[in-house]
Amino acid sequence: MAGRATHQTLSVLVENRSGVLARVSSLFARRGYNIISLAVAPTDDPAFSRITIVIDIETTSVEQITKQLFKLVNVVKITELDPADSVERELLLATVNAAGDNRSQVVELVDLFNGKIEDVGYDTLTVMLAGEPARLDDLEELLRPYGITDLQRTGRVALPRLERQAPRLRNVTGKAS
Amino acid sequence: MKLTGAQALIKSLEMESVEVIFGLPGGCILPAYDPLLDSPIRHILVRHEQGAGHMAEGYAHVTGRPGVAMVTSGPAATNMVTPLCDAYMDSVPMVAITGQVGRPFIGTDAFQECDTVGITRSVTKHNELVMDPDELPLIIRQAFHLATTGRPGPVLVDVPKDILQAELDWWWPTDADLAASLPGYKPTTKGHPRMIKEAARLIAAAERPVIYAGGGILKARAAEALKELAEATGIPVVTTLMARGAFPDDHPLCLGMPGMHGNYTAITAMQQSDLLIALGTRFDDRVTGRVGAFAPDAKVVHVDIDPAELNKIRKPDVPIVGDCRQVITEIVRALRQLDGADDAPPTPDRTPWRSRISGWQERYPLHYDPQVEGDALKPQMVMETLRDSAPEETILVSGVGQHQMWASQFWKFNHPYTWVNSGGLGTMGFSVPAAIGAKVGRPDRTVWAVDGDGCFQMTAQELATAASERIPVKVAILNNAYLGMVRQWQEMFYEERYSEVYLSPDLPDYVKWAEAMGCVGIRVEHPEEVQPAIDKANSIDDRPVVIDFRTDASEKVFPMVPAGASNDEVVVHPSQAPGGERVVQ
Numbered sequence: 031m032a033g034r035a036t037h038q039t040l041s042v043l044v045e046n047r048s049g050v051l052a053r054v055s056s057l058f059a060r061r062g063y064n065i066i067s068l069a070v071a072p073t074d075d076p077a078f079s080r081i082t083i084v085i086d087i088e089t090t091s092v093e094q095i096t097k098q099l100f101k102l103v104n105v106v107k108i109t110e111l112d113p114a115d116s117v118e119r120e121l122l123l124a125t126v127n128a129a130g131d132n133r134s135q136v137v138e139l140v141d142l143f144n145g146k147i148e149d150v151g152y153d154t155l156t157v158m159l160a161g162e163p164a165r166l167d168d169l170e171e172l173l174r175p176y177g178i179t180d181l182q183r184t185g186r187v188a189l190p191r192l193e194r195q196a197p198r199l200r201n202v203t204g205k206a207s
Numbered sequence: 208m209k210l211t212g213a214q215a216l217i218k219s220l221e222m223e224s225v226e227v228i229f230g231l232p233g234g235c236i237l238p239a240y241d242p243l244l245d246s247p248i249r250h251i252l253v254r255h256e257q258g259a260g261h262m263a264e265g266y267a268h269v270t271g272r273p274g275v276a277m278v279t280s281g282p283a284a285t286n287m288v289t290p291l292c293d294a295y296m297d298s299v300p301m302v303a304i305t306g307q308v309g310r311p312f313i314g315t316d317a318f319q320e321c322d323t324v325g326i327t328r329s330v331t332k333h334n335e336l337v338m339d340p341d342e343l344p345l346i347i348r349q350a351f352h353l354a355t356t357g358r359p360g361p362v363l364v365d366v367p368k369d370i371l372q373a374e375l376d377w378w379w380p381t382d383a384d385l386a387a388s389l390p391g392y393k394p395t396t397k398g399h400p401r402m403i404k405e406a407a408r409l410i411a412a413a414e415r416p417v418i419y420a421g422g423g424i425l426k427a428r429a430a431e432a433l434k435e436l437a438e439a440t441g442i443p444v445v446t447t448l449m450a451r452g453a454f455p456d457d458h459p460l461c462l463g464m465p466g467m468h469g470n471y472t473a474i475t476a477m478q479q480s481d482l483l484i485a486l487g488t489r490f491d492d493r494v495t496g497r498v499g500a501f502a503p504d505a506k507v508v509h510v511d512i513d514p515a516e517l518n519k520i521r522k523p524d525v526p527i528v529g530d531c532r533q534v535i536t537e538i539v540r541a542l543r544q545l546d547g548a549d550d551a552p553p554t555p556d557r558t559p560w561r562s563r564i565s566g567w568q569e570r571y572p573l574h575y576d577p578q579v580e581g582d583a584l585k586p587q588m589v590m591e592t593l594r595d596s597a598p599e600e601t602i603l604v605s606g607v608g609q610h611q612m613w614a615s616q617f618w619k620f621n622h623p624y625t626w627v628n629s630g631g632l633g634t635m636g637f638s639v640p641a642a643i644g645a646k647v648g649r650p651d652r653t654v655w656a657v658d659g660d661g662c663f664q665m666t667a668q669e670l671a672t673a674a675s676e677r678i679p680v681k682v683a684i685l686n687n688a689y690l691g692m693v694r695q696w697q698e699m700f701y702e703e704r705y706s707e708v709y710l711s712p713d714l715p716d717y718v719k720w721a722e723a724m725g726c727v728g729i730r731v732e733h734p735e736e737v738q739p740a741i742d743k744a745n746s747i748d749d750r751p752v753v754i755d756f757r758t759d760a761s762e763k764v765f766p767m768v769p770a771g772a773s774n775d776e777v778v779v780h781p782s783q784a785p786g787g788e789r790v791v792q
Contacts, residue, residue, distance in 0.1 A: 045391065049336075053328060060329045097515035103333045103353060106391035 036088045037066060039118065039188050042081040042099060043107040046072055050104045054081060061098060063090050067120075067185025078106065082187045111188045118188040121160040122170065127177035129153035136176055143169045154179065212340045213238040213371040216304070217246050219347035222379055225275050227251060227266065227647055229259040233279025234319055235306030238371035251647065251676050256283045258640040258669040260290020264299045265644025268627040269602055269652075271428065273300040273354045274644060280306045281319030284365075285326065289634060291361045292330035296631025297449060298426055300359035302350045303331075309369035310338065323365045332360030340373040345380045345388055352385060357394030358513040359426055394512060398529035398537055406484075406508040406525045407541035412552035413482035413506075415560045416442045419465070419494075422449030422630070423487015423511060429532035430454065430623040433486065436535050439542060441557065443564060445473040447488055449630045452620035462564070466494040468612040468764050471571035471777055476564055477502050478774045485509045487531040490520035491631070500773035510534045573616055574780045575762070578734050583759035586610065586685045589737055590617040593655065593683055596741045600625060601653040602645050606638035606662030609691035612764045614657045625652075636665025642680040643673045653681070653745065660686040660710055660717070667720065673751045674725030681744045682726075682753045687760040688712040695763045712757055721753035729754045 044050045051070055058065050064086035072079050085095055096108050111118070128136045136155055140147060145159035159169050163186050170181070210218065216239050220228070227249045232240045243250055253259040256278045263274025278287055284305040294301045308317040324334045333353050335346050343366070350362040380388070410416060424433050430453050437444050437460050444454045445465045454461050465473040477483060483505045488494075495501040498520060509516070509523035510531055517526040527534055545551045575587040590613050597603075603618055604627040605611040611628055620626050627645050629637040642656035663684050673680055685691075690708045697705050721728030727747055731740045731754055744752040765780040778784075 048338075049324065052325070056328055091518075094515065094519060097517075100391075101332075101513070101515055103389060103392050 036086065037084050038087045038092045039111040039113065039116065039186065040083045040085060040092075040096065040099070041109040041111055041188060041190075042083060042105060043073070043109075044079050044081060044102075045104040045106060046077055046079040047104060050079070050102075051081070053102050053104060054083075054099065057098060057102065061090075063095050067183075069185045069187050071187075082185070084186060109190060111190060116188045116190050118163060118186045119160060120163045120166055120186040121158065121184045122166045123148070123156060123158050123180075123182045124170065124173055124178050125149075125151075125154050125156045125180040126173050127153065127179060128155040132176050136173065139169070139172055145169065156180075208377040209374050210377045211238070211242075211371065212343055212366070212373050212375060214242045215340070215343050215375055215377055216347065216366065216371065217242040217248070218377065219344045219379075220248060220275065221246060222344075223273075223347065223351045228275045228277050229253055229262040229266075229644065230277035231256055231259060231279070231283065233283055233306065235280040235308055235368040236277060236283075236304070236366070236371075237279075237306070238368065239277065239304075239306070239366070251643075251672065251678075253640070253672050254668040255666070256286035257289050257636070258643075258666055258672065260287050260301070260303065261293070261634075261637055261640035261666070262644030262647070262669070263301050263303070264290060264294050264297075264637075265604060265627050265641030266648040267294075267299050267301055267644075268641070269624050269645045270648040271300075271624070272648075273302050273351055275302050275304070277304040278306070279319065280308060280323065281321045284321055284323040287363075288327060288330060289632075291327055291363065293629050293632040293634045293637065294361040295330050295332065297629065298359050298422065299361065300354040301361040302354050303361060303363040305363060305365050306371075307336065307365045307367040310367045311369070313367065323363070327363050330361070331363050332358075334363040334365065336365045337367065337370050340370050340375040343370065343375065344378055345384065348380050348385055349388060352389075353392070357392075358511075395514070395528045396512065396530040396533055398510065398527040398534035400537075402525055402527045403534065403537045403541050406510075406527060406538050407545050408552060409482055409506055409508055409525060410440060410442070410484060410538070410542060411545055412555060413480075414555040414557060415480045416440075416482040416484060416557075417462075417476050417480040418442050418444040419447070419477060419483045419485045419488055420444055420450045420453050421447045421486065421488020422453075423531050424450055424453040425623055427487060427512070427531035429487070429530075429535055432532050432535040432539070434458075436539050439539055442484065443476060445469070445477060446620075447491070447494055447630075448615055448628065450488070451615055451618075451626040452623045455621040456619045457621050464615055466491075467496070467768050467770070468616065468766065469494075470573055470616065471766050471779055472564060472567040474766070474768065474774050474777055475567055477505075479563075480505045483507045485511075485523070486535065487511060489516045495520065496768045496772055496774040500775065502774075571766070571779055571783055574765070574783055576782065580734060582734075584731065584734060584737065584756055586687065586756070586758040586762055587613055587617055588734070589683065589685060589756050589758065590614060590657070592737050593657070593741055594618050596738070596745060597655065598653045598745070601655060602627065602642075602649060604628065604638045604642040604645055604654065604656045606656075606658045607633045607635045608659045608662065609687075609695065609762075609764050610657050610659045610662075610685040613685070616764075635659075635662045638662060639666045639680075639682060640669045642682070643669055643678050646673075646678050646680045656680055656682045658682055658684050659691055660684055660688060660712070661690045663717070664710075664715070668724070670721065670724040670726050670751050670753070677749070678751070679748050680751050681747075682751065684717055684753065684755050685758045686712055686717065686755050687758045687762070689760050691760070692764070694760065698763070699767075700769070717753060717755035721751075721755075724751075726751040726753050730757070731755065732757045
């Protein structure tokens, strides 16, 4: 699913006030925009929260969604994150049938992905994997034949990739405000 | 200085130079009504909260200043939803203050509790529930700032009763406090210089340009700038329903209203233009008709203060985010610089375009069958008589439906801020309360409300407000005993199967009803009575007047572009197209 042109990730910096998430989600509902996933948490500055939204851009242009979002008074900044230029991570929890021989196979599989076994039941295991959304998709697919009884993913969070080059003087004349 | 929340609220409104509040008290807002007694602010006691909201809108439309409505919680707040939505759709600056149950009761389904901020979230530019008495002055200041800057709109402040009763140390936020409290709010007012140059080049080179002026012209106080642009370039101007009066109808460059019931020339000039200069307008479906077929050959320069309007419906070739007045002034300057410059585009010959336009104007003027003595009144004739008898700069307010379209078509709007109507939301019942608000804002002007009999029955009780507050508005009911526009659609598109549209001309008796509310009531059934009745109404200035004009129910609004059709398919008046066929260009 990750990285296809049908999706786009928006990192939306908002004032950390009550009702802001409701404003954002009701805007999506009211204008018929589709949310694929949404994650929200305060930033290092407790006055602000960051909402990471993965949106469906097949039906609506990302430009219109961004502009409408920015009309919300509590929205401070919106960054459109291109998967190629950002670090995207997600966390997956899955409870998998793992009776008998299957148990060791599941453990091995999770181990190969650098995931963890977080809970052990009589004939089930709850596994955890944090990483790139595509890797989570892969593990999910490989676990499915064993029987996934519960699955919870957080939705992705993302930050832009950092500059690798040392800063140098750039000509910024004529730059739009 | 210690003040109660209620005192701080009223003082904050005074700090914002509020001169009038339209409202109705009740349980939760009660504390705020006590300090109001000691305030210079005038309060107008309405009969229904919806009336308060529309009055605030009418006031804002004609003064350009934010209208203020104050009501209590629960049902009062929900009654405010329609005017808030109306103001949101038409970008009307308005501040609504609602009472709320005390903080400890919020979320308990207390008496007259409702989730006001939740309910009004999608119909306000912003809303806020006050949860700390110390924040009250700041939230009020923010509300007025948000309502009046950028793209104007309604802002609601929900104030719990215990906040009104609590004490706070009075303070009034500085500009810096205000700016710091709104880190995400920075409307762009200045257009991008490169885009302005680009717009000037397109304008200079266009062979068939049209200025498409919207309500944003009025919001930006840009009527003078628009006139300068039109006259400097000789480009004709269409004024949308929200922009009537933004460019004088008696100006030779004015083409009048485009859209579903616009005149043939305005519709067709846009449709065949090679450049639309869209100023403070949003390509509403009632203007564009079928979007895919709208003005197919036109390049578009689109100026709007709301970036979300650019490329929402139609992709502009030159998008400019900014305040219309500033941007238009800059475009005029850029055009002057371009004039005679080495890299100026060759000056096109616009004579053929002008002659095509005047050809359409001659062939398809607005038309209705002339009044025949003994027949029911032609509503268009009533409108024209009203227009010709109105004092200069009369403010015309309308409801929604056929009468609204005839008002817009047949009135001559030669001054900005003389036309008040509900465009985007299409709120029936808008006109009586909005006219009252307009008259409060401009007591020096004659204010006529043109209403339909359907609309009038929705909000007429506010005439009791007008009579008791001595607000002498005048109401002309074009009483055709039908929900006229619905009837027109059923006649034209549902094989004359009339379903639930008949209202009766006599029930209620409008004259008696007017008199019961302290107004003068006049009934007009015959053509020769029209002029004397209007003269009488114009001479009364100590109370409201209602004239019940009995009009011909079979009259339809023409021209018409049927819903979903292309603007190439204008249905003109049957006498202009024998057989009633559509005129297809």
